[in-house]
Amino acid sequence: MAFFTKLKDRLFKSSSKLDQGLEAIVEDGGEATLPDPDPVIPDPDPEPRPVPEIPTPAPDPSPRPEPAPAPMPADPEPSPPPPEIGGGDGAGLLTRLFRREGAAAAPELRRALDDDMLEQLEELLISADMGVDTALRVTANMAEGRFGRKLSSREIKKLLADEIARIMEPVARPLPLYPRRPQVVLVVGVNGSGKTTTIGKLASQFKSAGKKVVIAAGDTFRAAAVEQLQVWGDRAGVPVLTAPEGSDPASLAYDAMTRAQEDGADLLMIDTAGRLQNRADLMEELAKIVRVIRKKDETAPHNTLLVLDATTGQNALSQVETFQRISDVSGLVMTKLDGTARGGVLVALADRFGLPIHAIGVGEQIDDLAPFDPEEFAAALTGLDAA
Numbered sequence: 596m597a598f599f600t601k602l603k604d605r606l607f608k609s610s611s612k613l614d615q616g617l618e619a620i621v622e623d624g625g626e627a628t629l630p631d632p633d634p635v636i637p638d639p640d641p642e643p644r645p646v647p648e649i650p651t652p653a654p655d656p657s658p659r660p661e662p663a664p665a666p667m668p669a670d671p672e673p674s675p676p677p678p679e680i681g682g683g684d685g686a687g688l689l690t691r692l693f694r695r696e697g698a699a700a701a702p703e704l705r706r707a708l709d710d711d712m713l714e715q716l717e718e719l720l721i722s723a724d725m726g727v728d729t730a731l732r733v734t735a736n737m738a739e740g741r742f743g744r745k746l747s748s749r750e751i752k753k754l755l756a757d758e759i760a761r762i763m764e765p766v767a768r769p770l771p772l773y774p775r776r777p778q779v780v781l782v783v784g785v786n787g788s789g790k791t792t793t794i795g796k797l798a799s800q801f802k803s804a805g806k807k808v809v810i811a812a813g814d815t816f817r818a819a820a821v822e823q824l825q826v827w828g829d830r831a832g833v834p835v836l837t838a839p840e841g842s843d844p845a846s847l848a849y850d851a852m853t854r855a856q857e858d859g860a861d862l863l864m865i866d867t868a869g870r871l872q873n874r875a876d877l878m879e880e881l882a883k884i885v886r887v888i889r890k891k892d893e894t895a896p897h898n899t900l901l902v903l904d905a906t907t908g909q910n911a912l913s914q915v916e917t918f919q920r921i922s923d924v925s926g927l928v929m930t931k932l933d934g935t936a937r938g939g940v941l942v943a944l945a946d947r948f949g950l951p952i953h954a955i956g957v958g959e960q961i962d963d964l965a966p967f968d969p970e971e972f973a974a975a976l977t978g979l980d981a982a
């Protein structure tokens with residue numbers, strides 16, 4: 596199944612929430628009106644609109660090597676061309692022309708954009724976990740130059756998807772690959788966020804792309820976590836280094852680094868504990884892992900991936916803040932976007948932190964991880980093509 600179709604199907608809870616909410620907003624006070632002569636709303640403002648302020652990630656003090664332009668292995672199945680956000684809903688030119696013609700005979704429910712409607716839109720976006728600041732910014736940009744204009748839910752969806760894609764564009768970056776061998780990827784996140792699963796999925800993708808991968812089961816305090824990682828390692832066909840329960844994770848990381856160097860591995864992924872209950876201990880543990888692997892390669896770790904669970908909604912924002920304090924987070928992976936109505940949190944994350952989003956997880960299977968594509972995401976989140 597092409598990934599966009601999968602994403603669209605899996606994000607149904609988030610998209611149907613927005614979809615139904617938008618329909619209800621337009622129904623509330625809307626009336627059947629002949630469509631605009633141009634159903635693809637032209638931007639009323641010829642000037643480029645102000646780009647929402649996205650905090651630039653702080654310059655990286657560590658001497659990381661320059662990223663080579665090799666992206667994360669892509670979805671093995673070719674994706675269809677991205678939908679034309681803002682320029683159409685994926686329909687071809689002829690279809691759009693016919694629709695324009697036919698539209699004259701088919702009035703659509705439209706509602707004039709006013710303060711009340713904007714407020715309702717803000718509430719809807721906040722309820723989809725976009726966060727207050729982001730929701731306000733998105734609606735303000737959507738409304739700019741369009742006050743009083745009669746809009747259908749389809750047109751509002753298109754405007755919304757445009758805004759979302761614009762916010763997400765700068766953060767959509769595949770996991771950078773460096774010429775350094777082994778490239779060390781430290782994987783952090785709270786327990787249950789999906790670290791193990793994500794490591795397994797990434798290992799499988801890199802392996803299929805011809806990379807030699809080693810995994811270190813650094814959460815040595817939980818036997819179940821180690822076993823789980825071994826299951827994923829077997830699935831991916833990648834060795835998983837373990838240590839006895841309760842042993843020092845830093846010592847395991849050192850051994851794993853030695854083994855990865857000896858084996859000429861391209862990638863070493865180190866799982867870590869996620870016990871945020873004892874933040875000081877976890878911070879010390881992560882710092883010690885970094886110290887020992889730097890004895891073998893002073894530029895390591897080359898990436899620190901923070902894995903976040905989309906179902907935790909706004910909580911994901913405070914997790915980013917916490918992990919930025921205790922580790923040098925270089926990028927995010929958002930898991931469990933399937934089956935949650937809180938997919939909007941990804942927009943809030945992008946807007947607030949500007950950290951690269953490397954991949955998204957949309958299921959429990961080995962191929963349910965994909966590079967983050969802002970336009971596909973915006974279309975799937977708003978249910979755009981379903982209109």
Ligand SMILES: Nc1nc2c(ncn2[C@@H]2O[C@H](COP(=O)(O)OP(=O)(O)OP(=O)(O)O)[C@@H](O)[C@H]2O)c(=O)[nH]1
Binds near residue numbers: 788820930932955
């Ligand atoms: N639906 C869905 N479930 C996922 C996804 N990613 C992970 N999971 C599930 O989330 C649960 C926790 O995932 P783990 O990978 O074990 O999480 P972890 O962060 O390693 O957790 P600990 O081992 O407790 O530290 C498992 O049941 C996974 O199958 C996803 O993208 N979608």
